[in-house]
Amino acid sequence: MYDPLTNKQLNNQQGFPESYWSSTTSPINYAPLNSDVNANVVIVGAGYTGLSCAIHLAQQGVTNIVVVEANEIGWGCSGRNAGFVLPGSGRLGYKQLVDRFGLAPTHKLHDDFMSAIELVDTLAIKTKANIDKTELGYLKLAHSKNWFEKLKESANYLHQEFNYDVEIISKYDFCHDYVDHKNVFGAIRYNNGFGINPLKLVNSYAEYATSLGVTIYNQSPVNQITKSGQQHSVNTEFGSVLADKLVIATNGYTPKGLNTPIKNKILPVLTNVIVTRPLTADELKRSNFNTHQVMMDTRELKYYYRLLPDNRILFGGRGAISGKDATKPKYANRLLSELKSCFPELSTITIDYNWIGWISVAFDQMPHIHKTDDDIFYATGYCGSGVSFSAYAGKLLSELIQEKDVDSPLISALPSLPFAQFRRTGQRFFYQYGRMKDWLG
Numbered sequence: 001m002y003d004p005l006t007n008k009q010l011n012n013q014q015g016f017p018e019s020y021w022s023s024t025t026s027p028i029n030y031a032p033l034n035s036d037v038n039a040n041v042v043i044v045g046a047g048y049t050g051l052s053c054a055i056h057l058a059q060q061g062v063t064n065i066v067v068v069e070a071n072e073i074g075w076g077c078s079g080r081n082a083g084f085v086l087p088g089s090g091r092l093g094y095k096q097l098v099d100r101f102g103l104a105p106t107h108k109l110h111d112d113f114m115s116a117i118e119l120v121d122t123l124a125i126k127t128k129a130n131i132d133k134t135e136l137g138y139l140k141l142a143h144s145k146n147w148f149e150k151l152k153e154s155a156n157y158l159h160q161e162f163n164y165d166v167e168i169i170s171k172y173d174f175c176h177d178y179v180d181h182k183n184v185f186g187a188i189r190y191n192n193g194f195g196i197n198p199l200k201l202v203n204s205y206a207e208y209a210t211s212l213g214v215t216i217y218n219q220s221p222v223n224q225i226t227k228s229g230q231q232h233s234v235n236t237e238f239g240s241v242l243a244d245k246l247v248i249a250t251n252g253y254t255p256k257g258l259n260t261p262i263k264n265k266i267l268p269v270l271t272n273v274i275v276t277r278p279l280t281a282d283e284l285k286r287s288n289f290n291t292h293q294v295m296m297d298t299r300e301l302k303y304y305y306r307l308l309p310d311n312r313i314l315f316g317g318r319g320a321i322s323g324k325d326a327t328k329p330k331y332a333n334r335l336l337s338e339l340k341s342c343f344p345e346l347s348t349i350t351i352d353y354n355w356i357g358w359i360s361v362a363f364d365q366m367p368h369i370h371k372t373d374d375d376i377f378y379a380t381g382y383c384g385s386g387v388s389f390s391a392y393a394g395k396l397l398s399e400l401i402q403e404k405d406v407d408s409p410l411i412s413a414l415p416s417l418p419f420a421q422f423r424r425t426g427q428r429f430f431y432q433y434g435r436m437k438d439w440l441g
């Protein structure tokens, strides 16, 4: 499987992932780039970040915007994620954010996170797209008693400091009202998270962007970026784009050989998703699975899951470390065994879909949106929570490009990764630590 840390180039022969989502819809097809063109803005990568940036530029009257994608739109994370639209990004909790940024900037960040969720709705509504939005609710599940106490504290803190009401749910109420879950010790519920079909969301962004005059090229891997004078040249095998402004929206899929400003500054991490066959009416009853709200546990090495519209369970968690090990059956089997341990009534459940993708993690575990001294713009590092935030990051990128005043604590350069060549060794140590921490509770 393609591995951004070992493959110098991303080729266009990858095929769209055979996910549950691609069984429900196909990505919209656009022609490849096969000539040399000029643009005001060129965006590399047609995931949510790139498409949202294009949409917001076009909405503001910027013309001649070109998006260049190596495979199909949404081929990266955006067309294959779990579809959780979450009130946040990065890996840090609110108290950690306050420690890092201070209270006032964290209030701003909180507003950003809330706006990001609303933006997903707004963009989908603009195209009247049906993105299979679920009922509202993001449930964070305590995997230990200790973590239930921490969740309660954080709910109280969010209420007092941010006027953000998060419901506290006891183990009994959770098992009674949501699903009979054997490994949960209580939960909190954010009332504005929800689930969607991520590929339908990508298509809706692309349709909206093209309706505003944006040009999208599929099947056009960028293999070189150069600058001459004030202009950037983005080169593919059969054509190039010469533009005043360049946006790098390649996130965790950025190939090793592409000379972008995010090179050696992110850790691409594999996350694995399985989708089961549909639950029978009897299984639904016995497991008391009666919610479509999205759920994630409090582990360091998290599991996330949801009941899909046709009553299959989507269950995700960490995958292998390298692309060469990614498709080994043990990773999907581990997810299945964890699923059965949570819901023993589903002991005969089987897997219909299994796929994997690269998320992007920055050294400080937070997203970054930045303009370099060389006039290159990028946004990355959502740490697996980018469905809502990437749309918002695209909007902020568009404002930076138009030289507007943009106020967000996340407008900053990616920090360097110390010993970048050993980042996978560090990841192995982190997984050992995470396993130990999760076992201790």
Ligand SMILES: Cc1cc2nc3c(=O)[nH]c(=O)nc-3n(C[C@H](O)[C@H](O)[C@H](O)COP(=O)(O)OP(=O)(O)OC[C@H]3O[C@@H](n4cnc5c(N)ncnc54)[C@H](O)[C@@H]3O)c2cc1C
Binding pocket: 010, 044, 045, 046, 047, 048, 049, 050, 068, 069, 070, 071, 072, 073, 074, 075, 076, 077, 078, 079, 080, 081, 082, 083, 084, 085, 086, 220, 221, 222, 223, 249, 250, 251, 252, 253, 254, 255, 258, 271, 272, 273, 316, 355, 356, 357, 358, 359, 379, 380, 382, 383, 384, 385, 386, 387, 388, 389, 390
């Ligand atoms: C399995 C999985 C589950 C996830 N679940 C969730 C979830 O439930 N909720 C959530 O908030 N987040 C989730 N995420 C993360 C979320 O999907 C991402 O944060 C988000 O989609 C990032 O969007 P993006 O546009 O920045 O990057 P991507 O969608 O990854 O897009 C980058 C694009 O750049 C293209 N590209 C790369 N290099 C080149 C090149 N040289 N030339 C041309 N194009 C290039 C790629 O082909 C790709 O299409 C998940 C991710 C995965 C993999």
